[in-house]
Amino acid sequence: MTPDVKAFFDQATNTVSYVVREPQGGACAVIDSVLDFDQASGRTDTKSADAIIDHVKQQGLRVEWILETHVHADHLSAAPYLQEQIGGEIGIGDRITMVQDTFGKVFNEGTEFQRDGSQFDALFKEGDSFHFGQMRGDVLHTPGHTPACLTYVIGDAAFVGDTLFMPDFGTARCDFPGGSPKALFNSIQRILALPDETRVFVGHDYKAPGRDDFAWETTVGEQKELNVHIGKGRDVEDFVRMRDERDATLGMPRLILPSIQVNMRAGQMPHEDDAGNVFLKIPINKL
Numbered sequence: 001m002t003p004d005v006k007a008f009f010d011q012a013t014n015t016v017s018y019v020v021r022e023p024q025g026g027a028c029a030v031i032d033s034v035l036d037f038d039q040a041s042g043r044t045d046t047k048s049a050d051a052i053i054d055h056v057k058q059q060g061l062r063v064e065w066i067l068e069t070h071v072h073a074d075h076l077s078a079a080p081y082l083q084e085q086i087g088g089e090i091g092i093g094d095r096i097t098m099v100q101d102t103f104g105k106v107f108n109e110g111t112e113f114q115r116d117g118s119q120f121d122a123l124f125k126e127g128d129s130f131h132f133g134q135m136r137g138d139v140l141h142t143p144g145h146t147p148a149c150l151t152y153v154i155g156d157a158a159f160v161g162d163t164l165f166m167p168d169f170g171t172a173r174c175d176f177p178g179g180s181p182k183a184l185f186n187s188i189q190r191i192l193a194l195p196d197e198t199r200v201f202v203g204h205d206y207k208a209p210g211r212d213d214f215a216w217e218t219t220v221g222e223q224k225e226l227n228v229h230i231g232k233g234r235d236v237e238d239f240v241r242m243r244d245e246r247d248a249t250l251g252m253p254r255l256i257l258p259s260i261q262v263n264m265r266a267g268q269m270p271h272e273d274d275a276g277n278v279f280l281k282i283p284i285n286k287l
């Protein structure tokens, strides 16, 4: 079955969010939403999320799932806001517990921060499936960028998060805690084993040399043939060497500190203090 896919591109964080709906009927899933955040002022905004809400309402859709491909390090998730406005269950990979454990320590979150994934409504593991309307989604555990990354295969469409990017841009970094270029290589092989005509929807786009427009949709066949990091049968040693060299040159994402603190809580802010204020932490010399 071929779902209808509507993309929402956030230029501030280069993130692509998706609303995936069944071809007949109004059931849908939202994947990788964005809560706008201005770090300088500490202010959040719901402009990006409201665009999704408007679309859902205009189309008369019924949101059954609000899915995350992983704990994002470059934008805050709008999952709780979307859930409050339009419903849906919030799902992520069950290895989120590893990410919570690592960053619970980095941010010294103490015992009130649960590291069992219980902030989410559903924790998916390899081989799980889920449904919305007539659509079935299958879960592939595709670690490498982070240990908890998932790919959601819904009909003929694969939502690969930060594993593969557009063929002319390549693949995601693997230098965050728990990341592994070897694991990413193996995960990508599993995505490339899907039928060639499978539509591939990526989690980010940064353009690429010689390309003027943002893009986010490609196919397994195109990735196999053209991906500059992995295409045409590049071997694992070569890939790991390339990834390690490239990752060593990359700075931390601009919003990594706020993003992880919020996203590891399923998009919730840390608890308010007695006066109702909310704070995020900046750990010094930890990352």
Ligand SMILES: [Fe+2]
Residues within 6 Å of the ligand: 070, 071, 072, 073, 074, 145, 162
């Ligand atoms: Fe990411």
